[in-house]
Amino acid sequence: MATAKDIIYLRLRVNYTTAYGDNLCVSGAGALGNWKEVHRMNARGSGGDWETTIAIPSSESELQYKYHVIMKGGSDVWEGGANRVINLSEVDSNQFVEVRDQWRPPASAEVTYFDTSLFRDVIFARNNPEPAPTPLNSVKISPSTKLIRFTVMCTPVGPTSSVCVSGSAEILGGWDTTKATKLTDAAYPYWAANILVPDSQLPFTYKYLIKNNETGAVEYEAGSDRIFTEDSMPAPPLSSSSSSPSSKSLVFNDGEFRLATPYRGAGVAVPVFALRTKKGLGVGEFSDLIDFVDWAVRTNLNLVQILPINDTTVFRDFRDSYPYSAMSVFALNPLYIRIDEITKDKAILSEVDEKRNKLNALKQIDFVEVMETKTKLLEKIFSSVNKTLDSDDDFNSFVTENLTWLAPYALFSLYRDEYGTSDFTQWKDKEKITIEQITELTSKSSKLYSKIQYSYWVQWHLHKQLLAASLYAKKNRVGFKGDLPIGVNRQSVDTWIYPHLFRMNMSTGAPPDAFADDGQNWGFPTYAWDVMSKDNYGWWRSRLGQMAKYFTAFRIDHILGFFRIWEIPYHCVTGLLGRFNPAIPLAKTELTVQGIWDINRLCEPYIRWHLIEQLFGDRAHYAELTFFSKHPELQFVFKPEFNTEKKIRDNLSKEDQWMQPGLFKLLQNVILLKEPSDPLNKFHPRIDMQKTTSFLELEEHTRLFLNALYISYFYERQEDLWRNVGGERLPVIRSCTKMLVCGEDLGMVPKCVPSVLENIGILGLRIQRMPSDSKIEFYTPAEYPYLTVCSTSSHDMSTLRGWWEEDRIRSQRFYTSILGYPGAAPFFCETYVSQSVLNQHLSSPSMWAIFPIQDLMGINQDLSTVDPRDQKINEPSNPTHYWRYRIHVQVEDLLAKFNHFDDSLKSMVYNSGRKIDV
Numbered sequence: 001m002a003t004a005k006d007i008i009y010l011r012l013r014v015n016y017t018t019a020y021g022d023n024l025c026v027s028g029a030g031a032l033g034n035w036k037e038v039h040r041m042n043a044r045g046s047g048g049d050w051e052t053t054i055a056i057p058s059s060e061s062e063l064q065y066k067y068h069v070i071m072k073g074g075s076d077v078w079e080g081g082a083n084r085v086i087n088l089s090e091v092d093s094n095q096f097v098e099v100r101d102q103w104r105p106p107a108s109a110e111v112t113y114f115d116t117s118l119f120r121d122v123i124f125a126r127n128n129p130e131p132a133p134t135p136l137n138s139v140k141i142s143p144s145t146k147l148i149r150f151t152v153m154c155t156p157v158g159p160t161s162s163v164c165v166s167g168s169a170e171i172l173g174g175w176d177t178t179k180a181t182k183l184t185d186a187a188y189p190y191w192a193a194n195i196l197v198p199d200s201q202l203p204f205t206y207k208y209l210i211k212n213n214e215t216g217a218v219e220y221e222a223g224s225d226r227i228f229t230e231d232s233m234p235a236p237p238l239s240s241s242s243s244s245p246s247s248k249s250l251v252f253n254d255g256e257f258r259l260a261t262p263y264r265g266a267g268v269a270v271p272v273f274a275l276r277t278k279k280g281l282g283v284g285e286f287s288d289l290i291d292f293v294d295w296a297v298r299t300n301l302n303l304v305q306i307l308p309i310n311d312t313t314v315f316r317d318f319r320d321s322y323p324y325s326a327m328s329v330f331a332l333n334p335l336y337i338r339i340d341e342i343t344k345d346k347a348i349l350s351e352v353d354e355k356r357n358k359l360n361a362l363k364q365i366d367f368v369e370v371m372e373t374k375t376k377l378l379e380k381i382f383s384s385v386n387k388t389l390d391s392d393d394d395f396n397s398f399v400t401e402n403l404t405w406l407a408p409y410a411l412f413s414l415y416r417d418e419y420g421t422s423d424f425t426q427w428k429d430k431e432k433i434t435i436e437q438i439t440e441l442t443s444k445s446s447k448l449y450s451k452i453q454y455s456y457w458v459q460w461h462l463h464k465q466l467l468a469a470s471l472y473a474k475k476n477r478v479g480f481k482g483d484l485p486i487g488v489n490r491q492s493v494d495t496w497i498y499p500h501l502f503r504m505n506m507s508t509g510a511p512p513d514a515f516a517d518d519g520q521n522w523g524f525p526t527y528a529w530d531v532m533s534k535d536n537y538g539w540w541r542s543r544l545g546q547m548a549k550y551f552t553a554f555r556i557d558h559i560l561g562f563f564r565i566w567e568i569p570y571h572c573v574t575g576l577l578g579r580f581n582p583a584i585p586l587a588k589t590e591l592t593v594q595g596i597w598d599i600n601r602l603c604e605p606y607i608r609w610h611l612i613e614q615l616f617g618d619r620a621h622y623a624e625l626t627f628f629s630k631h632p633e634l635q636f637v638f639k640p641e642f643n644t645e646k647k648i649r650d651n652l653s654k655e656d657q658w659m660q661p662g663l664f665k666l667l668q669n670v671i672l673l674k675e676p677s678d679p680l681n682k683f684h685p686r687i688d689m690q691k692t693t694s695f696l697e698l699e700e701h702t703r704l705f706l707n708a709l710y711i712s713y714f715y716e717r718q719e720d721l722w723r724n725v726g727g728e729r730l731p732v733i734r735s736c737t738k739m740l741v742c743g744e745d746l747g748m749v750p751k752c753v754p755s756v757l758e759n760i761g762i763l764g765l766r767i768q769r770m771p772s773d774s775k776i777e778f779y780t781p782a783e784y785p786y787l788t789v790c791s792t793s794s795h796d797m798s799t800l801r802g803w804w805e806e807d808r809i810r811s812q813r814f815y816t817s818i819l820g821y822p823g824a825a826p827f828f829c830e831t832y833v834s835q836s837v838l839n840q841h842l843s844s845p846s847m848w849a850i851f852p853i854q855d856l857m858g859i860n861q862d863l864s865t866v867d868p869r870d871q872k873i874n875e876p877s878n879p880t881h882y883w884r885y886r887i888h889v890q891v892e893d894l895l896a897k898f899n900h901f902d903d904s905l906k907s908m909v910y911n912s913g914r915k916i917d918v
Contacts, residue, residue, distance in 0.1 A: 006057060006058050006059075006093055007055045007056065007057065007058065007093060007094060008055075008056045008057075008058050008060075008088055008091045008092075008093055008094075008095060008097070009053065009054075009055060009056075009094075009095070009096040009097070010053070010054045010056060010063065010086065010091075010097055010098075010099060011051055011052070011053045011054075011096070011097070011098040011099065012026055012041070012051060012052055012053075012054065012065070012099050012101065013044075013049060013050070013051040013098060013099065013100045013101065014026075014041070014049075014050055014051075014067055014100075014101040014102065014103055015047070015048050015049050015050075015102065015103065016048055016050060016067070016069070016103040017048040018048075018069060019071075019072065020072070021071075021072030022069050022070065022071050022072055023040050023041075023069065023070045024040075024041045024043075024050040024067065024068075024069055025038045025039055025040050025041060025067070025068050025069070025070055026039045026041060026052060026065055026066070026067050026068075027039065027065065027066065027068065028063060028064050028065025028066065028083070028084075029063065029064040029065070029083075030056065030060050030062075030063055030064075031054055031055070031056040031057070031060065031063065032054065032063070032065055038070070039052055039054075040052075056088065058088075058092075058093035060088055061087075061088055061089055062085055062086060062087055062088050062089075063085070063086040063088060064083040064084065064085050065083065065084050065086075066078060066079055066083055066084060067079045067101070067103060077106075078106070079103055079104040079105070079106065080104045080105055080106035080107065080108055080111035080112070081104045081108075081110070081111035081115070082111075084101070084253070086099065086251075087135075089135070090135040090136040090137055091136060091137055091249075092137045095136075095137065095248075095249070096248045096249075097136065097248070097249045097250070097251060098248070098249075098250050098251070099251045099253060100250065100251065100252050100253065101253045101255075102253060102254060102255030102256075103255075104255065104256075106759065107758060107759045107760070107761060108256060109155075109256060109259070109761075110153045110154075110155060110189065110256045111761075112734075112760065112761020113740060113761040113763070113787070113847070114155040114156065114189070115155075115738070115761075116552070116553070116738050116739060116740040116741075117548070117552040117738040117739055117740075118303075118479045118481075118552035118553045118739065118740040119155050119156065119263075119740070120155055120188070120189060120738075121474065121552060121738075122302075122473075122474050122477055122478070122479045122552050123156075123265070123302055123477050123479065123916065124155055124156055124157055124158070124159070124916070125159070125474070125477070126157075126159070126185045126188045127159070129184075129185050129186050129188060130184040130185055130186055131184060131186060132184060132186035132187065132192070133149060133184060133186075133192050133193055133194045134194055136149065136194070136249045136251075139194055139196070139249075141196070141248075141249070142196075144198060144199045144200075145196045145197060145198050145199065146196070146197050146199065146202070146230065146248070146249075146250060147194060147195075147196055147248075147249040147250065148194070148195050148196075148197055148228070148249075148250045148251075148252060149192060149193070149194050149195075149249070149250070149251045149252065150165050150181075150183065150192065150193050150195060150206075150208075150252050150254065151190055151191070151192040151251065151252060151253050151254060152165075152183070152190070152191055152192075152208050152254045152255070152256070152257050153189050153190055153191075153255065153256050153257065154189060154191055154208070154210070154256070154257035155189040156259065156263040156916075157185075157191075157210055158212070158916045159477075160212055160213055160214050161210050161211060161212045161213060162182050162183065162185065162191075162210070162211055162213055163182075163183045163185075163191040163208055163209070163210055163211075163257065164177070164180035164181055164182050164183060164208070164209050164210075164211050164218075165180060165181050165183060165193065165195075165206055165207070165208055165209075166179075166180035166181075166206065166207060166208075166209055167204050167205055167206025167207065167225075168204045168205045168206070168225075169197060169201040169202075169204035169206070170201055171195060171196070171197050171198065171201055172195070172197075172204065172206055177209065177211065177218045178216070180209060180211065180218075181193050181195060182211075183208075191208075202228070202229070202230055203227065203228055203229040203230065204227075204228050205225035205226065205227050205228075206225065206226050206228065207220055207221055207225055207226060208220075208221045208254070208257050208258075209221065210257075219260060219261065220260065221257050221258040221259065221260060222258045222259065222260040223258045226254065228252075261913070262786055262845075262847070263847065263916075264845075264846070264847055264848070264849070264912075264913060264914045265302045265303060265847065265848050265849075265914055265916075266300065266301050266302065266303070266842060266848070266849050266850070266851075266909045266912070266914040266915075267296075267301050267302060267303025267304060267305055267479075267481070267848060267849070267850040267851075268296060268301050268303070268304055268305070268850065268851055268852075268853055268856060269305040269306075269791070269794075269795075269850050269851065269852045269853065270292070270304070270305075270306065270852070270853040270887070271284070271306060271307040271323070271795070271873065271883075271885070272284045272285070272286065272288070272289065272306050272307070272309055272336055273307075273321075273323075273335065273336070273365060273883070273884075273885075273886070274853070274873070274885050274886050274887050275288040275289070275292060275886075275887065275891060276360070276886050276887050276888070276889065276890050276891065277291060277890055277891045277892060278360075278890060278892055279338065279340065280338075280356075280360065281338070281339060281352060281355060281356050281359060281360075281370065281373065281374065282355070282356070282358075282359025282360060282362065282365060282366060282369070282370040282373070283335060283336075283359075283365050283367075283370045283886075284336070284886070285336050285337065285338045285465070286309075286336045286337070286338065286462065286465040286466040286468075286469050287338040287341065287465050287468070287469060288891060289304065289466075289469035289472075289473070289480075290468070290469050290472050291891045291892060291895065292304065292891050293469070293472055293473045293476055293478050294476075294895060295891060295894050295895050295902070296478050297476050297477075297478060298895065298902050298906065299902050299905040299906045299909065300905070300906045300909035300910055300914070300915045301478070301905075301909065302477060302478055302479060302916075303478065303479045303480075303481055303553065303848065303850060304473065304478060304479070304480055304481065305481040305483075305553075305555065305850050306480070306481070306482065306483065307323045307324075307483050307795060308323040308324055308326065308482070308483045308484075308485050308557075309323070309332055309333055309336060309466070309482070310323075310326035310327075310328060310329055310330070310331060310332065310333060310485075311326065311327055311328050311331040311332060311333045311334065311409075312325050312326055312327060312333060312489070313327055313333075313334070313371075313413070313416070313422075314327045314416075314422040314489055314491055314492075315422070316371075317368060318367050318368055318882050318884075319880055320367065320371070321365070321367040321882055321883040321884060322881070322883055323483075323485075323883060324485040324486075324487075324522070324557065325485075325488075325489045325522075325523075325524075326485060326488050326489060326492060327412070327416075327422060327488075327489050327491065327492045327493060328405070328409045328412070328492060328493040328494065329485075329488055329492075329494055329543050329546075330402075330405035330406075330409065330493075330542075330543065330546050331405070331406075331409045331459055331493075332459060332462040332463065332466060333462075334371070334374060334375070334378065334458055334462065335367075335370065335371060335374070336462065336465075336466070337374060337378070337458065337461055337462050337465065338465060339352050339374065339377050339378070339381075340352060341461075341465060342381060342461050343381045345380075345381065345384070348377060348380060348381060351377065352377065355373050359373070362886075363870070363886070363888070364870075364884040364885065364886060365883075365884040365885075365886055366884075367882070367883075367884055378454075378458055379454070382454050382457055382458075385457075386450065386453060386454070386457070389453060389457060394460075395456075395457070395460055398456075398459075398460045398463060399456050399460070402459070404542070405493075405542070405546070406455075406456055406459060407438050407439065407442040407452070408438050408493050408496070408497050409455060409459075409493050410442060410451075410452040410453075410454075410455035410456060411433075411438055411441055411442055411448075411452065412424075412492075412493040412496060413455050414448060414451050414452065414455070415427055415430055421491075422489075422491035422492075423491050424491065424496045432499075433496065433497065435497070438497070463549075466550050467549065467550060470549075470550045470551070474552070477916075479551075479552040479553050479740075480550060480551045480552060480553070481551060481552075481553040481554060481555060481740075481742070481850075482547050482550065482551035482553070482554040482555070482739075483554065483555050483557060484543075484544075484547065484554050484555065484556050484557060485557045486508060486522075486524070486556075486557045486558040486561045486565075487508045487522055487524025487525070487526075488502075488524055488525075489523075489524065490504070490507075490523060490524060490525055494539075495525060498539065500528065500531050501527065501528055501531055501532055501539055502525040502526065502527060502528055503525055503526045503527070503528055503567075504525045504570075505569070505570050506525060506526045506567045506568065506569065506570060506581075507521055507522065507523050507524060507525065507526070507567070507568045507569070507570055507572065507578075508522050508523075508524040508525070508526050508561065508565055508566065508567070508568070509521040509522050509566045509567075509568045509575040509578055510522075510558065510566050510575060510747060511566050511575060511578065511687045511688075511747070511748055512575070512576070512687060512688055513746075513747045513748065514770060515796055515797075515876035515877060516575070516876055516877040517877075518574040518575060518576050518664075518877075519566070519568075519574055519575020519576050519578060519687065520575045520876060520877075520879075521568050521572060521573060521574055521575045521578075521879065522879070523879070526565050526567050526581070527565075529729065536732075537732050537736070540732065540733060540736055541736045544733070544736040544737040544739070545736070545737070547737070547739065548737050548738065548739055551739055552739055552740065553739050553740035553741075553742060554737075554739050554740075554741065554742065555742045555743070555744055555765075556733070556741065556742070556743045556744065556762075557744055558744055558747075559730075559743030559744055559745050559753075559757075559762070560745055560747060560748070560749065560750070560753065562725075562726055562729045562730050562733070563722040563723075563725055563726035563729075563750060563752070563753060563756075564580040564581060564582060564583060564718070564722050564725065564750075565580070565581055566578045566579070566580060567579060567580070567581040569644075570646075571644035571645065571646045571647070572644070572645045572646070573645040573646055573648075573649050573664070574645060574664065574668070576668045576686070576687065576688070577645075577667075577668060577670075577673065577686065578687070579673055579684040579687075580684075580718070582721060582722075582725060583684060583713075583718055583721070584717050584718060584721055585675045585678075585682035585683055585684050586672070586682065586683045586684065586685070586709060586713065587681065587682060588680070588681045588682070588683070590709065591683075594702075594705050596702060596705075599672070599683070600633070602670070602671040602672040602683075602694070602706075603670060603671070603672045603673070603674055603683065604637070604670065605637070605638065605666055605667050605668075605669050605670055605694075606669045606670065606671075606692070606693060606694030606697070607628065607635065607636035607637065607638075607666050607669065608635055608636070609624075609635070609636070611666065611669070611693055612624055612628070612636070612666070615662035615665065615666070616659060616662055619659070623659065623662075623663075624636070626656070627639060627642045627663060638666075638667065642663065643667075644667075645664055645667060648660060648663050648664065648667065668686075668692070669692050669693060669694045670686050670689075670692070670694060671685070671686055671689045671692065671694050671695050671698075671706065672684065672685060672686065672689075673685075673686055684713070685706075685709065685710045685713050685714070689706070689710060690703075690707060690710070714748075715751075718750065719750060719751055719752050720752075722750050722752055722753075723750075723752035723755075723756060726752065726753065726756045727756050727759075727760075730756065730757075730760050730762060731760055734760050734761065734762065740763070741760075741761070741762045741763070742762065742763040742764075742765065742789050742848075743757060743762050743763065743764055743765065744765050744794075745757070745764045745765055745772075746765060746767060746770055746772070746794075747772070748772075749772040754785070757787065758785075758787055761787070762787075763787050763788055763789050763847060763848065764785070764787065764788045764789070765788065765789050765790075765791070765794075766779055766781070766784050766788050766789070766790045766791070766846065767779075767790075767791055767792075767793065767794060767797070768781060768790075768792065768818075768837070768840075768841070769797075769803065769814070770797070777810075777813065778814055778817070778818050780818070781840045781841050781843070781844035781846070782840070782843065782844060782845070784844045784845055784846045785845065785846075786845050786846065786847055787847060788846040788847065788848075789846060789847070789848040789849075789850055790841050790844050790846040790848070790849050790850075791841070791849070791850050791851060791852070792837055792838065792841060792851055792852065792855045793852050793854075793855055794852070795852070795873040795874050796873075796874050796876045797872075798868070798869075798872050799852060799854040799855055799858070799868050799871045799872065800829060800834060800837060800854075800855045800858055801828070801829040801834070801854070801855075801858050801864060801868035801871075802868035802869055802871060802872055804828065804829035804833070804868075805827070805828065805829070805868065808825075808827075811825055811829075812824070812825045815833070818840075819833070819836050819837070819840075821836075829858060829868075831858065831859050831860065831861055831864060834855065834858035834859045834864070835859045835904075835908070837855075838851065838855070838856070838859060838908060839908060839912070842908060842909060842912035842914060843912050849912075849914065853887055854868075854871040854887075856905060857887075857901070859901070859904060859905065859908075860898065860900070860901040860904070862898065862901070863889065863898065863901060866888045870885075871885065872885070873885045
C-alpha cells in the first residue's frame with residue numbers, strides 16, 4: 001500500500017459552463033482507469049469551475065487525460081485535440097500540483113486547422129527551439145511565493161517573434177511590455193515559462209502577447225484580461241490519515257492564444273504541366289517547382305497549389321492528359337520526370353536537347369510526343385543502370401517502404417502494355433488477381449522482374465525529384481497544396497486489386513450546373529463506403545499518407561461527394577439520369593395519396609409522335625421505324641438495342657450520329673427514377689424534371705404537386721441524412737493526415753455543408769462569379785467566412801480576362817455593382833480591373849486567397865497580351881478535353897525580366913496583411 005511519501009497529488013480544474021443535468025468528467029490513463037473509468041468532477045461555485053483531486057503513485061511517469069461532458073440525455077461529448085499529458089517526472093512525491101485547464105472546443109483553431117503541417121512545419125516552423133522551462137521539482141519555492149507555470153497554445157507566430165506574458169503584477173512587468181516575460185517554444189505550439197510570484201502580488205490580471213524580437217512591436221491577445229486568484233490553492237489532506245503535501249505548484253494551461261488578427265495568407269495555383277522553363281522537356285516538371293518557389297517567395301506568396309500528379313497512363317494517347325483520371329492513386333506521373341537529372345550519358349543528353357528545342361517552341365503541350373520521348377529515353381537509361389540497382393541502398397529502401405502499392409502498380413503497367421489496354425477485363429486469366437499472386441509475379445526470382453524493376457526505378461526518381469522540390473519549398477516557408485480527385489479511373493490499379501471497395505456498376509458525376517447543362521459523367525466508379533469502413537478506411541489512410549510525403553495542404557475535389565455523390569448508372573453517357581446517393585426516396589404512397597396512380601407514366605421515357613416530329617423533322621418517320629416500337633399505353637418505347645445512352649452512342653450508324661442529341665433527350669424525358677432496391681415502391685425525382693416535356697404536358701395540379709415534392713426532396717428532406725453522412729466520413733479524412741484540408745464545394749451545395757466543414761476545420765471554396773445561392777449573381781469577398789479559400793477562377797472556368805470578354809452584359813453589371821466604377825466597362829479586362837478584383841480578394845476575411853497564375857498575370861500589361869481563350873485549362877462539358885495549357889513565359893523570366901510585376905504583386909499581398917514577419 002502506497003504511503004503519503006509515494007504519492008503525487010494533482011488537482012485538475014477546468015472551466016466549462018454546462019446546462020442543467022450535464023456532468024463534466026475526466027478520463028485518462030493510469031490512475032484515471034486506463035480510459036475505462038469516468039471520473040465525475042465537482043462543481044465549484046457558480047462560475048463554471050469544475051475540479052477533482054487525484055492521488056497518483058510516484059512510480060508513474062506521466063498522466064494522459066481528457067475532459068468530456070456527459071449530457072443530460074446520455075450523449076458523451078469530448079473536448080477537441082490530442083490527449084493532455086502531464087510529465088510526472090517534474091513532480092516529487094508528497095508534492096501538490098494544481099492544474100488549471102481550459103476546455104478545448106472540438107472546432108477551435110488550434111485543434112483543427114492550425115493543427116496541420118502547413119502551419120506548424122512550414123509557415124510558422126520553429127527551426128531553433130529554446131530550452132524547456134526548469135522542471136517544477138527543481139525550482140526552489142519559498143513559503144511566501146507561488147510557482148506558476150504559464151502555458152498557452154499559439155501556432156501563428158512568425159520566426160522572428162515570440163509569445164510573452166505581461167500583467168499587473170510587478171513580476172510580470174506591471175503591463176510594461178518591455179519587461180514582459182518571454183515564454184519558451186520548446187514544446188511548440190505550446191509556449192511556457194515558470195514564474196515565481198510573491199504572495200504580496202496576488203491576485204493579478206494578465207494577458208499573453210506576441211512580440212517581434214527584432215522590432216519590439218507587440219500584439220496583445222484579444223478579449224478581457226485573464227485573472228489569477230489563489231482561491232483553490234490550499235491543498236487539504238486527501239484523507240484523515242494522510243498529511244498535507246509539502247510544497248505546492250500551479251500549472252496554468254491557458255488554452256489558446258486569443259488572436260486579435262486571424263492569420264490570412266496568399267498563394268498561387270498552377271498545374272505542374274503548365275510550367276515553362278528552359279530546362280523542361282516540352283512540359284512542366286517537378287524540378288521546375290524549385291524556381292517557381294523562388295518566384296513565390298519574391299512575391300510574398302506562401303502556398304503553391306497544383307493539380308493532381310498521379311500516373312494517368314490508361315490509353316497511351318491525349319486522353320491521358322486528364323489529371324483527375326488516375327490509374328493509380330499512389331504512383332506519380334512519369335510525365336513530370338526530368339531526364340537530365342538521372343543520367344550523364346552525353347548521347348542521351350544531346351537527344352534531350354534536340355527534343356527540348358522542338359517541344360519548348362510549341363505554344364501548348366504535345367502530350368503524346370512528350371510521353372513517347374520520355375518513355376523512350378527512360379528505357380534507354382534503365383538498360384544501362386539496371387544491373388547496379390540491387391546494390392543501391394537508397395533504391396532498395398524506397399522499394400521496401402512502398403512495396404504495398406508499388407508492386408501492383410508495376411505489374412498493372414506491365415500487363416497494360418502487354419495486352420495493349422488498361423481494361424483488365426480483357427486480360428484473360430489476369431482479370432482477377434490476389435495479393436499472393438502479385439507478390440510471386442513481382443519477386444526478384446520472377447521472369448518479369450526486369451520490367452517490374454523498371455517501374456520501380458522510374459517511380460524512385462519521380463519521388464526524389466518531387467521530394468526535393470517539396471523540401472526546398474518548406475525551407476522557404478512555402479507550402480505545397482495537392483489535389484485529391486473524387487474518383488479513380490475505372491481501369492486502374494486500385495479497381496483491379498480492390499474491386500470490393502468500389503461500386504463498379506455505377507459512375508460518379510455531377511448534376512447540371514454552370515459548367516454543363518446535361519450534368520457531368522466522369523466515368524469513375526463510386527465508393528463502397530460500407531466496405532471501406534470495415535478496416536477503418538485503410539485505403540484512404542494509405543492514400544493520404546502518400547500525399548503527405550510531398551504536400552502540407554490538399555484540396556478535396558468535389559467534397560460534396562462525401563455528403564452525397566451524384567451516382568449515375570453505368571449505361572449512361574450524360575449525368576442527367578443520375579441521382580444522389582445516399583438519399584431518402586419518395587414513397588409510392590406519397591404519390592397515390594394525391595391521386596397519382598399511373599406511376600409508369602412518370603418513370604418511363606415520355607415519347608409521343610409530336611415530340612419525335614419536333615426533334616427529327618422530315619426524318620421523323622425514319623426515326624420512328626429505326627429506334628422505337630409502339631406500345632399500347634406509352635405509345636412509343638425504345639427498341640432494346642437503343643434503350644440506354646451508351647447503346648445509342650455505340651449503335652448509331654455514322655449517318656445517324658446527328659440524331660444522338662434528340663434520342664438522348666427522349667430517353668431522358670422522365671420525371672421519376674426508380675430506386676433499384678425497391679423499384680415498385682420507391683422513386684427519386686429526375687434532376688431538372690420541370691424542363692422535360694413529360695412534366696410540362698401533365699395537368700397543372702399534378703405539376704404543382706410534383707414540383708413541391710421536388711423542392712422538398714432536394715432541399716429539405718435529405719439535410720439531416722447528408723449532415724450525418726458528411727459528419728461521419730469527413731472526420732475520417734481529417735484524422736488521416738496533418739495536412740490542411742480544403743474542400744471544393746461548388747455547385748448544388750446542401751445547407752448542412754458549411755457547418756459540417758467548419759466543425760471539422762475544413763476550408764470551403766468561394767469563387768466570386770459562382771455563388772451557391774442562386775438569388776445572387778456575384779459574391780462579395782468582404783462577406784466571405786474566415787474558413788474559406790477565395791479565388792478569382794478555377795481550372796474548370798475561363799480566366800478572369802476570358803470571362804470578361806464572354807458576356808459583356810454581365811461584366812458591365814460586375815464592373816458597376818461589385819467594383820463600383822462609373823460608366824461603361826472596358827471591352828477588355830484592363831490591368832486596373834484585374835488589380836481591383838485581386839485586391840478585393842486579398843482584403844477578404846478568407847484564410848487563403850489563392851489565384852490562378854493567369855489571373856495574377858492580368859495585373860501586368862506585358863504579361864496579359866496573350867489571348868485569354870488560350871489560357872483556359874479545362875472544358876468540363878467535354879469529357880475528352882485535351883489538357884495542354886502552358887504559361888507563355890518562362891519561370892526564369894518571371895524572376896529576371898518582370899520585376900515591376902513581381903514588385904506590384906508583392907506590395908498588394910503585403911498591404912493586404914497577408915504576409916507574416918520573417
